[in-house]
Amino acid sequence: MTAVNDVTDYAREGEIGVITLNSPPVNALSFGVRDGLAGAMALAAADEGAKAVVLICEGRTFIAGADITEFGGAQKGASLFDVQEALEGSSKPVIAAIHGTALGGGLEVALCAHYRVAVPSAKCGLPEVALGLLPGAGGTQRLPRIVGPQKALEMVTSGQHVPAQQCLEMGLVDELVEEGKLREGAIAFAKKVVAEGRPLTKVRDSNAKVEAARGHPEIFADFRKANARKFRGFLAPEYNIRCIEAAVNQPFEEGIKTERKLFGELVTGPQSAAQRYTFFAERQAWKVPDVPDDTAVIPVNMVGIIGAGTMGGGIAMNFVNVGIPVVLIEMKQEALDRGIKVIRSNYERSRGAKPEVTEARMALISGSLEMEALADVDLVIEAVFERMDVKKEIFTKLDAICKPGAILATNTSGLNIDEIASVTKRPEAVIGLHFFSPANVMKLLEVVRADHTSKEVINTSMKLAKKIGKIAALVGVCPGFVGNRILGARQREAQKLVFEGAMPWDIDRVLYDFGFPMGPFAMSDLAGLDIGWVKEKSKGETIRDVLCEMDRRGQKTGAGYYDYDENRVAHPSPVTEKVIKDFVAKSGVNARDISDQEILERCIYPMVNEGAKILEEGKAIRASDIDIVWQNGYGWPAYRGGPMFYGDLVGLDMVLAKMKEFQATMGDQFKPSALLEKLVAEGKKFSDLK
Numbered sequence: 229m230t231a232v233n234d235v236t237d238y239a240r241e242g243e244i245g246v247i248t249l250n251s252p253p254v255n256a257l258s259f260g261v262r263d264g265l266a267g268a269m270a271l272a273a274a275d276e277g278a279k280a281v282v283l284i285c286e287g288r289t290f291i292a293g294a295d296i297t298e299f300g301g302a303q304k305g306a307s308l309f310d311v312q313e314a315l316e317g318s319s320k321p322v323i324a325a326i327h328g329t330a331l332g333g334g335l336e337v338a339l340c341a342h343y344r345v346a347v348p349s350a351k352c353g354l355p356e357v358a359l360g361l362l363p364g365a366g367g368t369q370r371l372p373r374i375v376g377p378q379k380a381l382e383m384v385t386s387g388q389h390v391p392a393q394q395c396l397e398m399g400l401v402d403e404l405v406e407e408g409k410l411r412e413g414a415i416a417f418a419k420k421v422v423a424e425g426r427p428l429t430k431v432r433d434s435n436a437k438v439e440a441a442r443g444h445p446e447i448f449a450d451f452r453k454a455n456a457r458k459f460r461g462f463l464a465p466e467y468n469i470r471c472i473e474a475a476v477n478q479p480f481e482e483g484i485k486t487e488r489k490l491f492g493e494l495v496t497g498p499q500s501a502a503q504r505y506t507f508f509a510e511r512q513a514w515k516v517p518d519v520p521d522d523t524a525v526i527p528v529n530m531v532g533i534i535g536a537g538t539m540g541g542g543i544a545m546n547f548v549n550v551g552i553p554v555v556l557i558e559m560k561q562e563a564l565d566r567g568i569k570v571i572r573s574n575y576e577r578s579r580g581a582k583p584e585v586t587e588a589r590m591a592l593i594s595g596s597l598e599m600e601a602l603a604d605v606d607l608v609i610e611a612v613f614e615r616m617d618v619k620k621e622i623f624t625k626l627d628a629i630c631k632p633g634a635i636l637a638t639n640t641s642g643l644n645i646d647e648i649a650s651v652t653k654r655p656e657a658v659i660g661l662h663f664f665s666p667a668n669v670m671k672l673l674e675v676v677r678a679d680h681t682s683k684e685v686i687n688t689s690m691k692l693a694k695k696i697g698k699i700a701a702l703v704g705v706c707p708g709f710v711g712n713r714i715l716g717a718r719q720r721e722a723q724k725l726v727f728e729g730a731m732p733w734d735i736d737r738v739l740y741d742f743g744f745p746m747g748p749f750a751m752s753d754l755a756g757l758d759i760g761w762v763k764e765k766s767k768g769e770t771i772r773d774v775l776c777e778m779d780r781r782g783q784k785t786g787a788g789y790y791d792y793d794e795n796r797v798a799h800p801s802p803v804t805e806k807v808i809k810d811f812v813a814k815s816g817v818n819a820r821d822i823s824d825q826e827i828l829e830r831c832i833y834p835m836v837n838e839g840a841k842i843l844e845e846g847k848a849i850r851a852s853d854i855d856i857v858w859q860n861g862y863g864w865p866a867y868r869g870g871p872m873f874y875g876d877l878v879g880l881d882m883v884l885a886k887m888k889e890f891q892a893t894m895g896d897q898f899k900p901s902a903l904l905e906k907l908v909a910e911g912k913k914f915s916d917l918k
């Protein structure tokens with residue numbers, strides 16, 4: 229065995245040369261790995277005893293892509309293309325042995341081998357699109373030559389990790405070997421290739437599938453049309469499509485040039501910078517500096533949920549989905565029955581639902597009208613309506629009923645959890661688990677740390693969040709926590725802009741074009757303008773009051789801020805316009821023309837400023853956690869990173885200048901946060917904060 233470098237070694241087993249990479253955590257194609265591969269291939273080529281070469285990785289996975297941390301830095305070491313040339317151009321068969329996830333550049337390396345074998349648990353994919361990129365090492369030209377253009381389009385625009393069995397069926401791998409016996413299986417396969425004198429198949433030369441698609445531009449037109457809504461605002465999906473088109477319409481080498489040109493445009497652009505930032509931000513969010521990863525974890529084998537309404541039901545589904553039984557508590561039998569019925573219909577209506585799976589999950593749900601039924605659960609999540617007195621009453625009872633060591637959690641979306649905890653004798657067991665509606669769908673979980681919450685309870689909650697498939701961020705207790713607090717800043721300005729002359733549909737259009745799935749007024753119409761509105765008490769004091777008094781309560785009444793046609797499509801409303809103009813005129817405000825740029829700045833910059841205040845107060849660990857909250861809970865477009873990333877992008881000096889300008893003309897609600905002032909004074913960014 230020869231150590232080529234600190235992450236690569238070369239050995240010979242009989243007549244087979246074996247290159248082994250070992251570069252934790254995921255054998256990413258760092259310059260060290262590239263150098264190692266180039267060096268090992270040279271050794272294998274010179275090794276007369278080696279009739280074939282197996283490329284295998286130690287650790288949890290085959291190469292999981294280019295080293296994302298190297299992007300934007302100076303290129304060092306062997307180029308990936310040279311490494312691929314050495315593999316594909318080898319005079320000896322090269323077999324890639326895949327376990328874990330062969331992703332991005334990793335799959336592109338494997339596609340330069342002459343054969344690929346995998347264990348059944350392996351997966352392959354080209355997920356670069358999730359980083360705002362495209363497979364830049366020949367993946368968009370080689371993949372369609374094996375799986376066909378249609379499947380290649382799906383794989384490069386979804387970034388899906390395709391299981392080994394499907395890869396075998398698509399021809400992406402040539403053989404599945406026994407689980408846990410990859411090395412032996414790969415060497416045996418290599419010996420077979422040598423013994424049978426199999427050809428040095430180069431994927432680049434397999435043109436049949438791309439040629440068959442030539443003259444069928446409808447493949448791409450239909451694909452674009454079918455995914456237009458999903459890809460809206462993102463550059464990378466379209467660039468990936470163009471590369472697959474090039475694979476069909478251009479010779480291989482020309483296609484590679486097209487791929488490199490388009491890759492270059494993406495990797496230097498702001499969208500990929502934002503999405504690469506998000507990749508690391510999502511991984512950082514799990515890390516709590518003062519709660520070491522090896523902090524004790526409380527076993528959670530049974531969960532109690534108080535309230536079987538929309539939130540309670542959705543929350544329950546998360547736990548039974550991973551096999552954790554749930555006890556649902558309600559006040560009345562019909563409410564309990566209704567709640568369980570809704571859960572069942574959610575399962576039955578979900579895509580690809582299997583009756584036996586639904587039954588197994590429903591069997592894990594039991595209901596009771598007695599809180600005492602929660603005596604043995606490991607975690608309770610209270611999900612009842614937002615009234616402090618009701619929450620306190622429940623937590624007082626839970627404190628008496630629940631076993632020692634049980635976690636007492638509240639799903640409140642903004643009430644003071646320290647106050648809730650104060651009615652118990654075990655405030656260290658109290659934590660906020662703020663799910664987002666629909667709780668079985670929305671990825672985000674705000675884990676809210678109260679003053680006395682123990683590190684065990686925090687670590688357990690973060691680990692549990694990962695187990696139920698959520699993206700969690702640890703936040704502190706303050707009104708609205710992180711997400712709703714920042715939403716408040718935006719909504720406040722959106723409402724005020726209407727008062728100053730902008731129309732709801734102008735504001736929605738600006739935020740929709742910015743990348744949000746929906747603007748605040750369309751969102752209000754969807755939720756219903758009459759949430760919290762009391763007809764008897766309504767005196768037309770706000771525009772919303774007036775609209776509700778006119779029975780314009782949103783989509784459900786066919787009219788709200790917008791008018792809705794028979795297909796529920798929203799249209800700017802002359803009725804609402806008149807209501808707003810009359811209301812503004814009556815209040816003596818001189819309406820004015822407001823530019824799209826001002827609308828954007830007035831809505832977004834106060835969000836950045838509020839985020840800075842949250843960091844200042846220590847209610848979030850890091851700026852990127854705030855961005856993770858907004859991307860996964862409030863529809864902030866991934867290709868813009870999040871409010872804090874966006875603040876850094878436009879320049880905190882610009883944000884500060886605008887906040888001061890607004891403060892001077894509109895008042896102290898625009899007062900810049902001290903942290904924002906400090907960072908600008910020091911010429912720093914949020915991303916510089918450690």
Ligand code: T1G
Binds near residue numbers: 334
């Ligand atoms: N580069 C650098 N670091 C990486 C990495 C990568 N490609 N992938 C993972 N890490 C780090 C990650 O930050 C974390 O670090 C640790 O590894 C474990 O990751 C030319 C341009 C492989 C499915 O997009 O999807 O190839 O936080 O927590 O949940 O065409 O990581 O511990 O310090 O995510 O088990 C394409 C990205 C790159 C795959 C494992 N490849 N990685 O998931 O662990 S672009 C990808 C993943 C490219 C070429 C192009 C996942 C995983 P830390 P983890 P996991």
